[in-house]
Amino acid sequence: MTTPTESDPEATPAADAGEGSAAPGDPAGAGVGTGDQLETLASTAVVPAAKAKRQDPVFEVGDRVLLIDRKKRRNMILLEEGGEWHSHAGVLAHGDIIGQPEGVQVKSSHGLRLHCIKPTLSDFVLKMKRGAQVIYPKDLGPLLMLADIAPGVQVLESGVGSGALSMTMLRAGAIVTGYEIRDDFARRAQRNVESYLGEEAMSRYHVEVRSSYEQIDGDYGRCVLDLPEPWQVVPHAATALHRGGIIVAYTPQITQAVRFREVLERYGFGMSQTIEVMQRGWHIDGQAVRPDHRMVAHTGFLTSARLMSDPTPPGKDAATNGSPSDTSLGEGTGDDPHPDDPGTRR
Numbered sequence: 596m597t598t599p600t601e602s603d604p605e606a607t608p609a610a611d612a613g614e615g616s617a618a619p620g621d622p623a624g625a626g627v628g629t630g631d632q633l634e635t636l637a638s639t640a641v642v643p644a645a646k647a648k649r650q651d652p653v654f655e656v657g658d659r660v661l662l663i664d665r666k667k668r669r670n671m672i673l674l675e676e677g678g679e680w681h682s683h684a685g686v687l688a689h690g691d692i693i694g695q696p697e698g699v700q701v702k703s704s705h706g707l708r709l710h711c712i713k714p715t716l717s718d719f720v721l722k723m724k725r726g727a728q729v730i731y732p733k734d735l736g737p738l739l740m741l742a743d744i745a746p747g748v749q750v751l752e753s754g755v756g757s758g759a760l761s762m763t764m765l766r767a768g769a770i771v772t773g774y775e776i777r778d779d780f781a782r783r784a785q786r787n788v789e790s791y792l793g794e795e796a797m798s799r800y801h802v803e804v805r806s807s808y809e810q811i812d813g814d815y816g817r818c819v820l821d822l823p824e825p826w827q828v829v830p831h832a833a834t835a836l837h838r839g840g841i842i843v844a845y846t847p848q849i850t851q852a853v854r855f856r857e858v859l860e861r862y863g864f865g866m867s868q869t870i871e872v873m874q875r876g877w878h879i880d881g882q883a884v885r886p887d888h889r890m891v892a893h894t895g896f897l898t899s900a901r902l903m904s905d906p907t908p909p910g911k912d913a914a915t916n917g918s919p920s921d922t923s924l925g926e927g928t929g930d931d932p933h934p935d936d937p938g939t940r941r
């Protein structure tokens with residue numbers, strides 16, 4: 596096993612950087628120099644190992660580890676006593692990782708160097724076993740905000756699929772009841788939740804094998820949907836949610852979002868909005884700085900709305916058949932800024 600040290604440049608991320616993969620940190624100060632300075636730094640710098648701290652957590656049996664090679668390929672393993680990871684690059688003994696701090700670099704029997712780090716929720720969602728297609732992390736984060744998920748909030752979620760969305764809301768402290776029509780998916784979601792979040796989260800997670808198109812029992816503050824026809828759930832959500840409660844649906848097709856919006860309006864929901872989240876990575880390597888060539892061009896749309904006491908949409912006057920009474924609130928007037936508009940940066 597090798598760990599990155601100042602006296603062992605061959606084992607440092609800097610040594611790897613020369614062979615095409617990004618160096619994870621930049622303590623050599625590459626961000627402050629220009630042109631020639633940067634080149635000199637890049638060719639001579641030895642990236643020092645992060646200073647050890649007393650509270651540095653170390654890997655233990657039962658921990659998940661993300662193994663990352665220099666081409667940024669990732670494999671997730673669960674550490675076992677006496678366990679081994681086998682790949683085209685030979686064997687890696689789990690014992691080489693157990694007891695080491697996060698970020699340590701180890702070598703397989705054929706010399707493949709691998710960084711070891713604990714997976715984040717986002718890493719886990721992309722690597723975990725799936726039944727149904729998951730919602731991707733780029734949409735999971737905004738979804739938490741749109742649904743205003745917080746500790747103790749009661750959520751009705753449907754369908755639960757592989758449990759990616761359940762895990763995200765549970766980790767934010769919500770109490771989640773899931774309705775899922777497929778028994779195998781319900782079990783897969785529960786296994787994934789337990790495996791990453793443990794028993795405490797399971798005490799806040801209850802999954803029923805049933806259709807949310809038929810009925811929702813109980814009282815909730817949030818209704819979060821990822822299923823083919825979310826508009827079929829709206830009449831039941833309007834009864835189950837408290838006033839002011841929030842409904843959010845993730846839909847791959849805009850036609851689904853449009854239909855959902857139409858039905859929301861008929862059942863007393865207001866403040867509706869539909870957004871699409873686009874994420875573009877940037878390639879930053881010395882002076883080569885540009886957007887990544889590839890990006891995930893589309894995943895889905897997020898539509899949210901709130902259950903109103905008075906279903907007349909703000910800014911519209913029912914007596915005048917929906918014509919805007921206060922254009923300063925301006926939904927759809929074209930001239931007025933949207934409340935979320937950050938304004939023009941100068």
Ligand SMILES: C[S@@+](CC[C@H](N)C(=O)[O-])C[C@H]1O[C@@H](n2cnc3c(N)ncnc32)[C@H](O)[C@@H]1O
Binds near residue numbers: 757760775777780
């Ligand atoms: C795309 S998956 C959900 C994935 C989940 N959001 C995740 O992040 O892992 C859609 C799920 O909706 C379920 N479903 C479809 N119709 C349903 C219904 N009427 N009631 C409950 N679940 C339903 C499907 O069985 C499937 O598991």
